[in-house]
Amino acid sequence: MTSAAYQLAQVNIARLKAPLDSPQLKDFVDALDPVNADADTADGFVWRLQSEAGDATDIPVFGDEWLIINMSVWRDANALTAYMYQGRHREMLARRREWFEKLQEATATLWWVPAGHRPTVAEAESRLLHLRTHGPTPYAFTLRTSFPAQGAEPVALEVPEGLGCSA
Structure with a gap:
């Protein structure tokens, strides 16, 4: 059971096999707006990271x-997985190896955030590096090994030593 005081944040990253404007990624790029529109109207969807371009x-x-990011906030894990594994998003997941390299390290993580964050x-x-x-x-x-919202860390993040972004 999720506390209404917390919502589930998720991030996943992917390494492109080709430039976004290449013929190899055309189907992926063409699906971005419809897949994002599906997310925006999905039950339990709260927010997603986007630039002025809309993705x-x-x-x-x-x-x-060569890395792209997808980050969003959901009511809970059930809402996130209901969206992830149905419709257009499921179709895109099935084709991900056409567009993205298979990476050895973790590329996705979840964490609880206070509602509204x-x-x-x-x-x-920071969260992804911590998981790795x-x-x-x-x-x-992860979805396979999750923790309840009551175990959420405070939002005032202290990045563990040596895990800061070097960008």
């Missing part, structure tokens, strides 16, 4: 121009 493909992450890219990078270093904890976890 987040031009927002830098980890100082790597909008996470920053630096916060997401320590595995799932209340600070950064």
Whole structure:
């Protein structure tokens, strides 16, 4: 059971196999607006990171121009997974290897935020690096190994030593 005082933040990153304007990524780029529109109207959706272009493909992450970021806030894990594994988003997940490299390290993490908080890219990078270093904890976890909202860390983040963004 989720506390209404907290909402679930998620971030995932992907390394492009080709430039966004390449023929190889055309289907992915063409699907961005419809998939984002589906998210915007999904039950339990709260917020998503986006630039003036309406998506987040031009927002830098980890100082790597080949990485793209997707970050959003949801009511809870059930709302997030209901969106992720149905409709257009599910179709895109099935095709992700056409567009993105398979990375060895974790590329997605979840964490609880106080209702109304909008996470920053630096916060997401910190959470992802923490997951890579320590595995799932209340600070950064996965859908398979999750923690209740009551275990959420305070928003005033203290980045663990050595895990700061070098960008």
